[in-house]
Amino acid sequence: MVLLGFILGLAVGIGFWIWQQVQLNRYLGRVLQPLSDSAKVTLPLLPRVRQEISTLKQQRQDLQKSLQTYQDILDFAPMGYLQVDEENQLLWCNQQAREILYLQRWQPGQVRLLLELVRSYELDRLIEQTRDRQKPQTKEWLFHPSCDNAAELPTIKSLALRASGLPLPNGQVGVFLENRQPxxxxxxxxxxxxxxxxxxxxxxxxxxxxxxxxxxxxxxxxxxxxxxxxxxxxxxxxxxxxxxxxxxxIEANPNMQLQLEPVEVRSLIASVWETLEPLAQRQHLSLSYSGPEDIWVKADKARIYQVFLNLLDNSIKYSCPNTNIRVEAKIRFPEENHQHISIPSILEINLIDSGTGFSEADLPHVFERFYRGDKARTHSALTETNSLGSIVGNGLGLAIVRQILLAHSGSIKAMNHPDTGGAWMQVILPEVVANSQSQDYS
Structure with a gap:
């Protein structure tokens, strides 16, 4: 009886041990299944475990080497780079970023808010926009470095920076910094x-x-x-x-002293055309004006005269013979304007010729100094004479026009007109101070 009980207990124990081994094998099989390269593995279970662990260790070492290589590349790069987490805490930055942003007090491994280390709300705003929009963002601003040592403040100069933000996984953001001051x-x-x-x-x-x-x-x-x-x-x-x-x-003093006064634009353009009319008659060119007859803007009369002198002179040079130069003026009101709110209107003047127009490659550069563009638009300038006192082209006229309009808080845009195929210059001037017919052209 005792022997039968012993045998029965031994059988139950052996059965329980076998059941545990089966369960352990199943568990390990489920764990190792994603790591297995093939469903048919003939190796025993424990060697498989050792092999997978060894593979994981090797992969980890390879990843660490790759990470270190990328960090070395970024450290060697001539451009600054920094990376923040989802809470705008600085995770890592290279040597260039430390020098640009004066981050000498930050050490690798520290986790601190970027705004505590760099007092630049423009940089912080760029990071937030990049994270919110999940698209690369670019921003330029004048960076004023801060320093804990008051004695070094007089030697620290402001820097013109350009930063490009790149959205990363898990809410992180990478920022490339370019020092444009040199x-x-x-x-x-x-x-x-x-x-x-x-x-x-x-x-x-x-x-x-x-x-x-x-x-x-x-x-x-x-x-x-x-x-x-x-x-x-x-x-x-x-x-x-x-x-x-x-x-x-003008460029050295963008806020130049302007002699602002009410200027009637229609008569000003007519006066400019009278000056240039001898040149226009050579090619039998005419000028047409459409828009309000009584438009007054607050501007420097001599400077605005120079703007239209340069623009109409260019139109005459590059127009085909026996064509018309169109000047179209209209008054625009801001979209947010309401009947019960008085918001200053702006004046839009379009100068359109029937010449060869600009090439697509020239359009982004027409307002740069000394830029002459496509030779097709210089055929008249190359053969013109100066006996009538014309303005000889030198590649600076449109650059001067742009700077004068910027000083008036205005703007200019170069395009090709879809109807005539010629150049289309759109001038925007603010401060419309008087216009008897403004209600008819709103």
Missing amino acids: LLDMNQERDRSFSDLAHELRTPLTSIRLVVETLQHRLEPPLSRWVDRLMQEVDRLISLVQGWLELTQ
């Missing part, structure tokens, strides 16, 4: 050098012109033709020097 300093130094050179050139050019004027009255044809050509080139150089000096002066 480029701006180089451009300023270049402008100063050109301005100094232009100042030095004015006196000898004036002297040369006086000599040429004297020769013009003493020489007979055909020799006088060469003197006339020399006078044209001298005038072109004088115009170039004067235009450069004027442009650099």
Whole structure:
């Protein structure tokens, strides 16, 4: 009886142990199934476990090496990079970002809010916009670094920065930083050098012109033709020097002192056309105006006159013979305007010619200095004479126009007109101060 009980207990124990082994094998099989490369594995269970663990360790080492390689690349890159988590805590930044943002007090491994380390609300706002929109965002601003040491503050200069935010998984954001200050300093130094050179050139050019004027009255044809050509080139150089000096002066002082007064735009444009009409008659060009007859804007009359002088001069140069130059004016009101709210209106003036227009490659650059664009739009300028006092093209006219309009809080846009195929310049001027017919054109 005792022996039977012993055998029965032993059988129950062995059965329980076998059941545990079966359950353990099933559990390990379920755990290792995602890690298995094939459903048919002939290796025993424990060697499989050791092999998978070894594979995971190797993969982890490879990932750590790759991460370290990427960090080394970012550290070596000439552009700053930083990464924040979903709460805008700084996770990592490279050496360039430390130097640009003065992050010497931050050490790797620290987790601190970026705004505590860098007092830049523009950067913080860029990160928030990137995270909210889940699209890359770009922003430029003037960064004023902060420093704990008061003695170093006079030596710290503001920097012109451009930052590009990139959305990352789990609410993280990566930011690439570009220090644009050296480029701006180089451009300023270049402008100063050109301005100094232009100042030095004015006196000898004036002297040369006086000599040429004297020769013009003493020489007979055909020799006088060469003197006339020399006078044209001298005038072109004088115009170039004067235009450069004027442009650099406006750019150096964007908030220049403007002699603001009410200006009637229709009569101003008519006055400009009278000045340029001898040039227009060569190609049998006409001017048409449509829009209100009594439009007054608050502007510097001499500067706005120069704007339309440059624009209409360009239209004459690049228009086809026997065509019409259109000037269309209209008054626009902001969309948020209501009958019970008085909001200043703005003036939109469209100048449209029937020339060759701009190429698609030229459109983004037409307001850059010295940009002459497609040769197809310079055929008239290359053959024109200066006997009637025309404005000889030098690649600065549209750049000056843009700066003058910016000083008036206005703008200008270059396009190609869909009907005529020619150039379409759209000028926006704020501060419409008086207009007897404004209610008819709203």
